[in-house]
Amino acid sequence: MIKATELLYYLVHPQELRQIIQWKTWHNPVHERDESKESATLKRCFFFLDMTSRSFSAVIKELHPELLVPVCLFYLVLRGLDTVEDDMTIPLEKKEPILRNFQDILEQDGWTFTENGPNEKDRQLLIEFNVVIEEFKKIKPAYQDIIKDITKRMGNGMADYCKNAEHNINGVNTIKDYELYCHYVAGLVGEGCTRLFVEGNLANPALLKRPELMESMGQLLQQVNIIRDVKEDWDDGRAFWPREIWSKHVDNFEDLFKPEYKQQALNCSSEMIVTALERADDCLYYLAGLKEQSVFNFCAIPQSMAIATLNTCFQNHNLFKKVVKITKGEACELMTESTQNLRMVCDIFRRYSRKIHHKNNPHDPSFLRISVACGKIEQFIESIFPSQPQPRTTEEKKLTAAEEARIKESAEEAKREMMFLMLAVGLTLFLITIVMFIVAWAAGARFDIAWVQLKSQLGSFFGSSSSTADVTKHVEL
């Protein structure tokens, strides 16, 4: 149901409406899932996918048939894990063994979990988790091993994080802790997905040799979420922004949300944003290693959304008042562009990095760092898609002693000529001006009046009212 306010919005933003219509009409999925061949439990899994994820379900469902089910189950497994971790109503002693042994749970037929608090939005998934386990057993063992390995490491990481009492009281302390947290909840997902892609022969195996690239893919997405959700998380009593960053700007985390600390809050958000933005070139590098279109789309769409979200959050104080979002039109435009090729995605990254650079404020302590991060994106894109050929090769000039002298000679000559030329131009202009003045004067021009008026206009322009009044009086007389 379209709301009246939305209708009004699109009336004044026809461009965005156009983007939405374009996406809806022209987007053809690379692959479509074939529901007729799916078992009842698999259908239920896809139902849960739609229920638990808004942003990922669409891209997952268009994946190559080889990976469609494994990735869907991978997502649901991690979502299940996350639902246990997130729930503050489960006591730690109950939570910890579940998190640490979740990979074994995947082998227990009929395992379900009903002890989530009533407000946990995805609790139904765990109540019927047996359907996920049933489908999990059917996928290739190689895929099962990858998913179990990631689940194990993520579960243990989450358990460590929950157990660390300091996090519960003070939030995340150092930037290292922050990146470690993002590693467990997102960097590992990047690794898992990459291993699935390579196992399915849909990505370049070399990606596994550059682990920092897949790490950055996850880090960028997670960090953007943490930046964007700062207000919502704080209202829920959580803070993921590391103390090492915010303490440079404010004494207490809650000060960030007070209007009197607006500038400090913006500076703090800049530092968070640049920390994420510095990962952008790695992400483009990663995308260059993907072979198959549906896998490319699956990875590229969230990255494009992330960089656009960074731009929306940058220098935007609303970040501390509500959840800021990119508009639906912008999102559709990004999806249309991200489902083409690497070049289009590079264009998106460059476009948003320039928008960020344009808003960069010299008073911001992170000013130069932001500028460097934007420059790195430009350089990386230039390195894979040169905008100009390497400078043309001409016959090389070799300076022998004689030629050195000749160059010196001719440069001197050119300089003298230039000076004479400029002198001549200057003199000519000067003479013409004089002649024009004489002609105008002879024809009766009153330069004295023109001068006074000019002065009065200049005076009023600069706001010196008293002298203006005097001058106008004279002129009127």
Place this chain on the structure above:
Amino acid sequence: MGRPTILVTGGTGFLGSEIVKALVETNDYKVIALDINPPSLGTKTYPHVTYIRANILQPSELTKMFQETKPTIIVHSAGLVPAGNARYNCTKEERERVLEVNVSGTRNVVEAAKEVGVRGLVYTSSFTVVTDDLEEDFRNVNESAPTGRAGLVYGQSKTAAEELVLSSNTPSFHTVALRPSVIFGPADPTCIPVLHSCIPFTTPFIIGTGTNLADFIYVSNCADAHVLAVRNLLTAGTAAGEAFFISNGEPVAFRDFCVAVWKEFGHVPPVQVRIPKSLAWGLGAVAEWVSWVVGGTTTLSRGSVKDATAVRYVSMQKARRVLGYQPRVGLSEGVKITCEHFKRRYGSRPMASSGEFGC
């Protein structure tokens, strides 16, 4: 002791002294600093470094010094950089001086080195051998780009000298040329002082788009690259006969670098006025004309407008691959350290206009 001896020409200069420091810190070499000037007051000297005074324009002096000290490798970093207005319009004498020091001086060093049987030479060239062509933009340019199109005397002199060095490469005498981008750091004689002199009257004007990327290198990173080149010549020798672009690998909008430096001096331009490139070029021409008529120098000139609006950054993939070069000091950190040093030098006098229109 079997430690190789490394002789650094220009060893008490801005870059040379940093190279000496980096070599000393490896503990792998015996270091000799050769310079026309003794270490200046207040700069750090090292007890185990031999400081000798010689003029690279005197071949006999050089040969004698080389024979006495028997260096294994020579790092030739002595050179003359025409700064400020002299970069674009130098007098005949200035021009000849630059060519003499940079080209003839290099020839003397190469010949003396060969004569006494030095094993290799690392030459401090400059990225201007490619980028001093003011008519063109250089985006992520690599070593395959042709040299020899420099329009300014500095680039021309460095091109000739680099050519001379690289063509002297033989199996018994290995040579390598490093082409740093704009070097800055504490005690830097050109980059930071020129930017500092823009405060306060020139800072509000943004010439052109203000987004053109420029490339810089912090002095200690540049010195690191020299040490790596020395090591390469002594071991694998894969760099012999090659030229390498080196930079901080952090191309940044030229305007932003200026603003960041000014900010360290407590000055943020209170207003920003955009001036189209063509208008600025015209003003530059007028300023040059006026200063030519009146006598005196001008910071605004057609050349400086082109320098400020040019896109110029290099790819350092080759240096990374062959030399294993990796900048250790980031750009932001480098700017901070450098400006701290200059603040002490200039004293803490407040800048004339800082905060006048402040918010």
